[in-house]
Amino acid sequence: MENTSFLVTARKFRPQLFKDVVGQSHITKTLINAISKNRVHHAYLFNGPRGVGKTTTARIFARAVNCLNLQDGEPCNECEICKHSLDGRSLDIIEIDGASNNSVDDIRKLRENVKFPPVQGKYKMYIIDEVHMLSTSAFNALLKTLEEPPNHLLFVFATTEPHKVPATIMSRCQRFDFRRMELTDITGQISYIAKKEGISIDEQSLFAVAKKADGSMRDAESIFDQVTAFTGSEITYSKLSDALHLIDEEFFFAITQNISESNLKEMFDLASKVVKRGYDYIETLQGLLEHLRNLLAVKITNDTTFLETSETQKTQYLEHTKLFDVQDVIRMIQFISTAEQQIKYSPQQKVRFELTLAQLAYLPKSHSINELIEMVKSGKQFPQDVSNTPLIPKMEPSVTKTISVANEQVIASKKISIDIAVDENKDSDDEIKLSKKSLRFIKKEEIEEKWDLFLDKYANSQYQLTSLAHINVEFVDNGLLLFLNSEVIYNNYTTSIMQSKLKKIVDEFFDGNIQINYKLDTSKENREFLGIKENKVEFEKHEKTEKPLDETKDKPLPIKQENLSDTDKTIINLFNARQSN
Numbered sequence: 001m002e003n004t005s006f007l008v009t010a011r012k013f014r015p016q017l018f019k020d021v022v023g024q025s026h027i028t029k030t031l032i033n034a035i036s037k038n039r040v041h042h043a044y045l046f047n048g049p050r051g052v053g054k055t056t057t058a059r060i061f062a063r064a065v066n067c068l069n070l071q072d073g074e075p076c077n078e079c080e081i082c083k084h085s086l087d088g089r090s091l092d093i094i095e096i097d098g099a100s101n102n103s104v105d106d107i108r109k110l111r112e113n114v115k116f117p118p119v120q121g122k123y124k125m126y127i128i129d130e131v132h133m134l135s136t137s138a139f140n141a142l143l144k145t146l147e148e149p150p151n152h153l154l155f156v157f158a159t160t161e162p163h164k165v166p167a168t169i170m171s172r173c174q175r176f177d178f179r180r181m182e183l184t185d186i187t188g189q190i191s192y193i194a195k196k197e198g199i200s201i202d203e204q205s206l207f208a209v210a211k212k213a214d215g216s217m218r219d220a221e222s223i224f225d226q227v228t229a230f231t232g233s234e235i236t237y238s239k240l241s242d243a244l245h246l247i248d249e250e251f252f253f254a255i256t257q258n259i260s261e262s263n264l265k266e267m268f269d270l271a272s273k274v275v276k277r278g279y280d281y282i283e284t285l286q287g288l289l290e291h292l293r294n295l296l297a298v299k300i301t302n303d304t305t306f307l308e309t310s311e312t313q314k315t316q317y318l319e320h321t322k323l324f325d326v327q328d329v330i331r332m333i334q335f336i337s338t339a340e341q342q343i344k345y346s347p348q349q350k351v352r353f354e355l356t357l358a359q360l361a362y363l364p365k366s367h368s369i370n371e372l373i374e375m376v377k378s379g380k381q382f383p384q385d386v387s388n389t390p391l392i393p394k395m396e397p398s399v400t401k402t403i404s405v406a407n408e409q410v411i412a413s414k415k416i417s418i419d420i421a422v423d424e425n426k427d428s429d430d431e432i433k434l435s436k437k438s439l440r441f442i443k444k445e446e447i448e449e450k451w452d453l454f455l456d457k458y459a460n461s462q463y464q465l466t467s468l469a470h471i472n473v474e475f476v477d478n479g480l481l482l483f484l485n486s487e488v489i490y491n492n493y494t495t496s497i498m499q500s501k502l503k504k505i506v507d508e509f510f511d512g513n514i515q516i517n518y519k520l521d522t523s524k525e526n527r528e529f530l531g532i533k534e535n536k537v538e539f540e541k542h543e544k545t546e547k548p549l550d551e552t553k554d555k556p557l558p559i560k561q562e563n564l565s566d567t568d569k570t571i572i573n574l575f576n577a578r579q580s581n
C-alpha cells in the first residue's frame with residue numbers, strides 16, 4: 001500500500017546506515033566503535049538543531065545494538081529484528097515525544113514498563129524526543145530509573161535545548177552534539193535525491209534550497225518536495241524562486257550595480273518591484289545585507305571559495321568588488337542595519353523602504369573622504385571644492401565661475417566641513433529623517449530670500465546668535481558660507497556644540513540639509529563689512545565656460561572686468577578679489 005502512494009522525501013531517503021547519515025560522522029563513528037567493542041552506555045543525550053539527523057541516528061543505533069548480523073558496527077537491515085524495527089513493529093524500540101508525554105503519570109508508566117525485559121533483542125531502547133519539554137517532576141521520576149538502570153535498558157534523549165535539561169539527568173548521559181548541516185552537505189544530498197528521482201535541478205536552485213533550509217536536512221527535503229510539486233521534473237531557478245517566493249539573487253546584484261552608478265531612478269524601480277511582488281521589506285534588506293557581507297568578504301580576501309553560492313555568482317561577486325572600496329561596503333552595511341531596525345517599527349514601511357534604497361545610491365563615497373582627510377593632514381590642496389557640494393547633484397548642469405576672496409584659512413575651514421560630513425554619517429538614529437530632508441534640493445536663491453526672516457527670528461540674545469546679523473554670508477545651493485571676521489567669533493562659531501546647534505536651527509528653518517561652512521577672514525575688507533548695510537553679496541556667477549575654474553589653485557589672476565556687471569565690479573573691488581586659473 002505504502003509503496004504505491006507518495007512518500008515524502010525525508011522519509012523515503014531517510015538513512016538506514018550510520019555511514020549514510022550526512023554531516024555527523026564524528027558521532028556515528030563513535031557509536032559504531034561503542035557497538036563493535038560492546039561498550040554501549042545506558043543513556044545518551046543527542047543535542048543539536050532540528051532536522052540534522054538526531055532521531056534517524058537514534059533509530060539506526062537501536063537496530064544496531066540488537067541486530068543479529070551486525071556488519072562492522074552497522075545494522076544489517078535484513079534480519080528479523082532489523083526488519084521489524086524498519087516496519088515500525090518492534091516492541092523493543094519505544095519512541096516517546098517529550099512534548100506530549102511530559103506528565104509524571106507518563107513517566108511513571110514508563111518506569112513500570114522498563115522493568116520488563118526486551119521481547120526480541122538484547123536491549124530495550126527508549127528514544128525520548130524533545131526531552132527538555134518534560135516537567136520537573138517527570139524528570140525526577142526519570143532520574144530514579146537512570147540512577148539504577150536495568151542492564152537491558154538504553155535511553156536516547158534528543159533535544160534542541162540542552163540548557164533546559166537538568167544537570168542531574170545530563171551528568172548521567174553521554175552527550176553528542178549534532179552539527180548544523182553545512183550547505184554543501186545539503187546540496188550534495190538534494191542533488192543525490194534529485195538524481196534518484198529523475199528530477200533535474202540546476203546549481204543555483206540547489207544552493208537556494210539549501211540556504212532556505214538553514215542547516216536542516218529535513219527542511220531541505222521538504223522544501224525540495226514543495227518545489228517539485230510546483231515545477232515538476234525540471235527545476236530551474238526562475239521556477240524555484242516563484243515556488244518559494246524568493247527574491248532573485250540578480251536583484252541584489254542590480255542594487256549594488258546601481259548604487260555604484262548613483263542611479264536614483266533605477267533604485268526606485270527596484271524598490272517598487274519589491275513592493276509590487278509583495279516581498280517582505282525586512283527579509284529583502286536582510287538578503288541585501290547578506291549580499292553585501294559576501295561582497296565585503298570577497299573584497300577583503302579576494303577569494304570566493306568560502307561563498308555559499310553557485311560558481312556563476314562567485315564570478316559575479318569578483319566582478320562587483322571592483323565597484324566599491326572596503327569602507328563603502330562597510331558604510332552600506334551600517335546604513336542598512338540601521339534602516340532595517342527603523343523600518344521594523346515604522347508605520348510607513350513602504351515609504352521608508354523605498355527611501356532606504358534610494359538613499360543608498362547617494363551614500364557618500366568613503367574613498368574620497370579619506371583622500372581629503374589625508375590631504376588636510378599633509379597640507380595639500382584639494383582636487384576640487386567639495387565643501388559646498390550639495391548632497392544631491394544640481395538639477396541643471398552649470399559651470400560655476402568662482403571669484404575667490406583672498407583667504408589663508410581655506411584649509412582649516414574645509415577640515416571642519418569634512419568633520420561635519422563624517423559626523424552626519426555616524427548619526428544613524430536620525431539618518432532616515434535627515435537623508436529624507438537631504439533629498440530636497442534647495443536653491444541658493446531660496447536660502448537667500450529667506451535669510452532675513454531667519455535673522456529676524458534667530459539673530460538675537462535668546463538664541464545667543466546676535467553676531468549672526470553682522471556676518472558676511474555667501475549663499476550656495478544647499479549651503480551657507482559664513483565669513484567670520486575675528487578669531488574670537490571664529491572660535492566661538494566653530495565649536496562642535498555651536499556648529500550642531502546652528503545646523504539644527506538652519507536645517508529646521510529651511511526644511512532641508514544645509515551645509516554650513518566657516519571661514520576666518522580677517523582681511524581689512526571683511527572687517528569693514530560690519531559697516532556695510534547690505535550683508536548679502538553674490539560671489540558666484542553662473543556662466544558657460546569651457547574650462548571650470550578652481551578657486552584653490554595657486555597664483556590667482558587679476559580679473560578681467562570688461563564683461564562684468566557693475567555689481568560684480570563693486571564686489572571685486574570691495575574684496576580685492578582675484579580670479580582663479
Ligand SMILES: [Zn+2]
Binds near residue numbers: 069079
Ligand atoms: Zn539486522
